[in-house]
Amino acid sequence: MFRRKRKDMGGIPTASMSDVAFLLLVFFLSTTKFDIKKGLGIVLPAVAQADMKKVKLKDENLTKVWIDKEGQVTVISGGVDEQIPMNQLEAKIKRLVTQNPDMVISLKTDRKSKYQFMVMALDKIQAAGAEKISLSTN
Amino acid sequence: MAKIKKTNKPETMIPTASMSDIAFLLLLFFMVSTVFVREKGLPVRMPRAASIEKIPRTHSSTIYVNRNGIISIDDFVVSIPDVRWVMQKKLSEDFNLLACFRTDKETNYGIMSDILNQLREANALRVYFEAKLKR
Numbered sequence: 435m436f437r438r439k440r441k442d443m444g445g446i447p448t449a450s451m452s453d454v455a456f457l458l459l460v461f462f463l464s465t466t467k468f469d470i471k472k473g474l475g476i477v478l479p480a481v482a483q484a485d486m487k488k489v490k491l492k493d494e495n496l497t498k499v500w501i502d503k504e505g506q507v508t509v510i511s512g513g514v515d516e517q518i519p520m521n522q523l524e525a526k527i528k529r530l531v532t533q534n535p536d537m538v539i540s541l542k543t544d545r546k547s548k549y550q551f552m553v554m555a556l557d558k559i560q561a562a563g564a565e566k567i568s569l570s571t572n
Numbered sequence: 573m574a575k576i577k578k579t580n581k582p583e584t585m586i587p588t589a590s591m592s593d594i595a596f597l598l599l600l601f602f603m604v605s606t607v608f609v610r611e612k613g614l615p616v617r618m619p620r621a622a623s624i625e626k627i628p629r630t631h632s633s634t635i636y637v638n639r640n641g642i643i644s645i646d647d648f649v650v651s652i653p654d655v656r657w658v659m660q661k662k663l664s665e666d667f668n669l670l671a672c673f674r675t676d677k678e679t680n681y682g683i684m685s686d687i688l689n690q691l692r693e694a695n696a697l698r699v700y701f702e703a704k705l706k707r
Contacts, residue, residue, distance in 0.1 A: 474701045478692050553619040
């Protein structure tokens with residue numbers, strides 16, 4: 435009688451395959467960082483051309499926000515200067531804008547001031563719902 | 573003696589055979605859809621703001637300005653008067669260009685003011701100041 439040789443069947447264990455896959459999945463899920471850019475948008479005014487007419491704003495429609503080099507905020511509206519802390523700027527601008535929807539907010543920052551203060555002020559002004567914002571350059 | 577018959581209860585089982593297929597599918601999706609940032613830029617610490625909006629990825633060109641006033645566009649260090657020409661060239665390639673500032677919060681505003689003037693000269697008027705969400 436011939437005895438049949440028993441052959442071991444070669445096989446890859448597939449039971450832990452899902453573990454491996456999930457491990458890789460979790461790794462990629464946790465390490466992937468989408469580069470979503472977020473920021474404050476503004477449209478700059480075009481450079482004045484020779485044939486452009488300058489529009490003079492009425493004083494009552496213009497509010498100047500001035501940031502000095504220490505980050506101190508001064509709001510000049512209707513000929514009245516008022517120094518206010520940064521955290522009260524939003525409420526102040528909101529009041530001015532609801533009183534006069536045509537109000538133009540002109541943000542001017544000292545050259546020696548930090549960029550941070552300008553972004554903070556711009557953030558507050560935009561949060562207050564001001565639609566007409568201009569960045570003064572000096 | 574009466575035989576107690578066992579009731580044949582159907583076993584509930586979740587089929588796990590295709591679990592790895594699902595996992596691999598998800599894995600492949602994330603591997604394919606992940607885009608790594610290729611631009612190196614400059615190390616900056618961005619300011620925080622609350623009322624920020626999403627900046628569309630397409631058409632946006634990032635301008636890095638670090639706290640020492642070094643300006644980098646497309647990983648090239650440029651001086652302030654060159655910003656105008658660089659942005660003009662970019663604007664001619666893409667009409668809907670957005671200039672995104674990644675500026676360190678400690679940077680002097682004077683440099684930013686100069687760059688903004690250069691952008692106005694280049695007619696690149698749509699500007700975003702990138703910021704992190706304030707919590």
